[in-house]
Amino acid sequence: MMYAQFASVYDELMLDIPYPAYVDLVDTALHGLSGKKILDVACGTGILSVLLAERGADVTGIDLSEEMLAVASSRASERFPSMxxxxxxxxxxxxxxxxxxxxxxxxxxxxLEDEQDVKQTFKKIHDALTPGGLFLFDVHSTFKTDVLFMESPFTYDSKKISYIWETEEGEEPHSIHSELAFFVREEDGRYVRFDEVHYQRTFPVMNYVEWLEQAGFSVERIFADWSDEAPEEESERIFFQLRK
Structure with missing residues (x-):
């Protein structure tokens, strides 16, 4: 997966994500963010990192993409230069x-396509937390990977960015292979195309619970779709809230 060009359109593509709601989830679980040290893993372009810092948190962001990190650093530089x-x-x-x-x-x-990588990530996160530390993450449901993602092609069109997104089943259970063709409008009106290939995989809820407990976490709650409700058969996004 190449991120050099993807980083340039990422923020617009994420406009419908309720990042402030994520901040509220962390804020509530920690009983306030002021002075708290928070690790934003896979921070992307730093949208959530900056929102957390605006509430008083001391944030460290990590990401696999140097291009994403460059955007994140630029976003934080004016108000939070020490991030x-x-x-x-x-x-x-x-x-x-x-x-x-x-x-x-x-x-x-x-x-993360491999079960062992997921388990190792949970162990690494556990090691990085203080006793009683919070771990919060979300994943696609198996319903979303197995049913909703199979309804492609999906399209998007704004004044600046358009894409065609095609999906197919991946080789592993509950995995999705995505091919996206982006068209970005230049100032002279011409469109420049670039292509992305993404591969994602999810696992049943109880698999995650087993691996989290093996890593030493206690499950506080599992909920779905930005609500306080338990996951249902057709839930799309599953949230896990854990404690060390």
């Missing part, structure tokens, strides 16, 4: 000190 961004894969997390909370937002964990 740290690290170029790391989540399953190889290596950060100094310990944190009050860690988040892996917006189905980023689903980019």
């Amino acid at each position: 740290i961004f690290l170029h790391q894969a989540m399953q190889q997390l290596n950060v100094p000190g310990q944190y009050d909370a860690a988040v892996i937002p917006i189905d980023s964990l689903n980019y």
Whole structure:
């Protein structure tokens, strides 16, 4: 997966994501964000990192994409110039000190295709947290990968960016292979095309619970679709809230 051009359109594509709601979830679970050390894993272009910092948190962001991190650093530079961004894969997390909370937002964990990588990520996160530390993440439901994603092609069109997104089943259970063709409008009116290939995989809820408990976490709650409701058969996004 190449991110150099994707980073330039990422923010517009994420406009419908309720990032402030994610901040509220962390804020409520930590009983306030002021002075709390938070690890934003797979931070992308730093949207959530900056929102958390605006509430008083001391945020460190990590991401696999140097291009995404460059955008994140630029976003934070004016108001939070001391914010740290690290170029790391989540399953190889290596950060100094310990944190009050860690988040892996917006189905980023689903980019790990291998069960062992997921387990290793949980262990690395556990090691990075203080006792009683919070771990919050979300993943695609199996209903979303197996049913909803199979309804492609999907299209998007704005004044600046358009895409055609085609999907097919991946080789592993509950996995999705996506091919996206982007068309970005230049100032002279011409459109420049670039292509992306993404592969995501999710697992049944109880698999995640088993692996989290093996890593040493206690499950506080599991909920779905930005609500306080338990997951149902047709839920699309599953949230996990854990404690070390």
